[in-house]
Amino acid sequence: MIEEQKMDQFIEYIEAITPEELIGELTQNKPTKSDLDIITGIQEQGVTDPVVNAILHYMLLINRNISWPYIHKLTNYFVRQEIDTAREAIKYFQKQHEQMKRQNNPKTHIDESTLRANIIQAIEKGYNNEQLGQYVRSLFE
Numbered sequence: 001m002i003e004e005q006k007m008d009q010f011i012e013y014i015e016a017i018t019p020e021e022l023i024g025e026l027t028q029n030k031p032t033k034s035d036l037d038i039i040t041g042i043q044e045q046g047v048t049d050p051v052v053n054a055i056l057h058y059m060l061l062i063n064r065n066i067s068w069p070y071i072h073k074l075t076n077y078f079v080r081q082e083i084d085t086a087r088e089a090i091k092y093f094q095k096q097h098e099q100m101k102r103q104n105n106p107k108t109h110i111d112e113s114t115l116r117a118n119i120i121q122a123i124e125k126g127y128n129n130e131q132l133g134q135y136v137r138s139l140f141e
Contacts, residue, residue: 054089
């Protein structure tokens with residue numbers, strides 16, 4: 001509930017502010033020519049300002065290594081998928097973040113069907129309870 005309230009407040013914030021104002025607030029500086037060029041480039045692809053703000057927030061606070069070609073590719077994806085609200089863009093970024101976490105630490109994010117299949121294989125191989133317990137724990141190490 002609290003997380004949903006925070007999300008709603010954040011969305012209200014990025015929907016009420018211009019991309020230029022957002023950059024100014026996030027960087028504590030006036031937007032540079034490069035910043036303005038990025039904003040213009042995104043807007044020229046038909047993306048709404050709240051979505052531009054979600055992209056900028058991701059770019060400036062979450063992933064500072066993001067490149068212009070990636071932003072361009074991402075913006076094209078948003079246009080093709082008709083992602084035109086801040087909420088949809090943020091959900092996309094959250095999903096991407098979760099996928100990156102899984103890729104960086106795959107054993108801690110084993111999905112239920114894979115876990116079930118691994119346990120069934122271990123039982124079929126004849127693991128006793130102790131061996132099965134050790135095997136399952138090893139999947140999460």
